[in-house]
Amino acid sequence: MDQLVIESRGKINRGLKILGKRPDGYHNLDSIMVPISLKDTITLTKRDRGLVYESNNLDLAWTPDNFCKKALDLLEKKLARTFSLAIQLEKRIPLGAGLAGGTANGASILKGLNQLYDLKVDLEDLQAWALDLGADFPFCLYNRPARVGGIGEKIQPLEGKKEAILLVNPGYPLSTPEVYAWYDQDMDQGIQDQVINDLEGPVLRRKPQLVQVKESLEATGAYEVSMSGSGPTFYAVYKSPDQRDRAREKLEGTFEKVLACSTAL
Ligand SMILES: C[C@@](CO)(OP(=O)(O)O)[C@H](O)COP(=O)(O)OP(=O)(O)OC[C@H]1O[C@@H](n2ccc(N)nc2=O)[C@H](O)[C@@H]1O
Numbered sequence: 001m002d003q004l005v006i007e008s009r010g011k012i013n014r015g016l017k018i019l020g021k022r023p024d025g026y027h028n029l030d031s032i033m034v035p036i037s038l039k040d041t042i043t044l045t046k047r048d049r050g051l052v053y054e055s056n057n058l059d060l061a062w063t064p065d066n067f068c069k070k071a072l073d074l075l076e077k078k079l080a081r082t083f084s085l086a087i088q089l090e091k092r093i094p095l096g097a098g099l100a101g102g103t104a105n106g107a108s109i110l111k112g113l114n115q116l117y118d119l120k121v122d123l124e125d126l127q128a129w130a131l132d133l134g135a136d137f138p139f140c141l142y143n144r145p146a147r148v149g150g151i152g153e154k155i156q157p158l159e160g161k162k163e164a165i166l167l168v169n170p171g172y173p174l175s176t177p178e179v180y181a182w183y184d185q186d187m188d189q190g191i192q193d194q195v196i197n198d199l200e201g202p203v204l205r206r207k208p209q210l211v212q213v214k215e216s217l218e219a220t221g222a223y224e225v226s227m228s229g230s231g232p233t234f235y236a237v238y239k240s241p242d243q244r245d246r247a248r249e250k251l252e253g254t255f256e257k258v259l260a261c262s263t264a265l
């Protein structure tokens with residue numbers, strides 16, 4: 001096998017409870033995390049020599065903060081070898097959106113190289129190695145519906161079902177560390193919210209224009225509306241794809257990115 005095409009799926013958090021802050025600054029969580037059908041595509045092709053990278057997203061160059069490079073560097077270090085290959089990244093998941101698009105790409109590189117080069121590294125080892133690259137890596141490597149605990153390293157498999165989802169993204173990114181810092185500030189002031197994602201209140205207080213995103217989705221008859229992860233994307237869940245598509249038609253043009261997809265198994 002000389003080439004592998006990998007689907008790199010985004011995720012949503014269907015509820016995110018923060019249980020406490022650890023001495024190292026990370027937060028212990030309880031979150032239901034579900035892959036979604038919105039995905040990037042990564043093509044890995046073996047080469048005789050050297051590395052080539054290209055992406056349709058010109059903001060994602062081959063720099064040390066690119067999750068594809070982070071994942072490749074990690075594997076090369078752990079296995080004390082280098083890989084000669086071409087990496088082609090077709091980006092569709094918005095950046096810094098709370099949909100773990102970057103982490104998903106890194107996880108796809110790790111799993112893809114494992115398969116392409118028949119490296120026989122266990123999933124558990126990849127998960128443990130990659131936790132240093134990001135708390136969402138263990139889930140993105142697992143890539144199925146799960147209840148996630150610890151800072152992201154505890155994965156409890158869940159039964160999933162396909163549900164119709166609408167995503168609304170305002171077209172700008174939010175920084176995950178900054179959003180957790182907002183949460184800490186609000187906790188210090190004793191502010192508590194009645195929401196299913198504990199990071200949502202801190203974001204809405206600082207980005208009040210997102211209240212309109214949430215209220216607009218709620219007005220479409222969705223049975224669950226929430227921010228995903230550290231935002232700023234909001235998701236809505238519908239009883240049927242038809243209802244979801246009617247909601248999409250209604251909201252398109254009002255918000256920057258209105259994306260129909262589904263939860264994936
Ligand atoms: C919020 C969540 C929900 O799934 O995802 P995103 O919305 O970013 O996709 C995750 O907790 C994000 O995971 P990830 O984006 O991998 O975080 P990391 O790069 O490891 O951490 C960035 C920073 O976020 C904070 N952080 C992250 C995870 C966690 N459990 N507690 C934290 O406090 C820390 O300040 C850390 O330095």
Ligand SMILES: Nc1ncnc2c1ncn2[C@@H]1O[C@H](COP(=O)(O)OP(=O)(O)O)[C@@H](O)[C@H]1O
Nearest residue numbers: 065066067095096097098099100101102103105
């Ligand atoms: N391959 C990649 N895809 C997306 N973002 C990447 C990638 N590599 C690095 N990044 C950077 O990581 C940041 C956060 O990643 P992303 O997973 O998109 O967001 P989030 O953590 O909100 O889910 C992005 O804003 C971007 O600057």
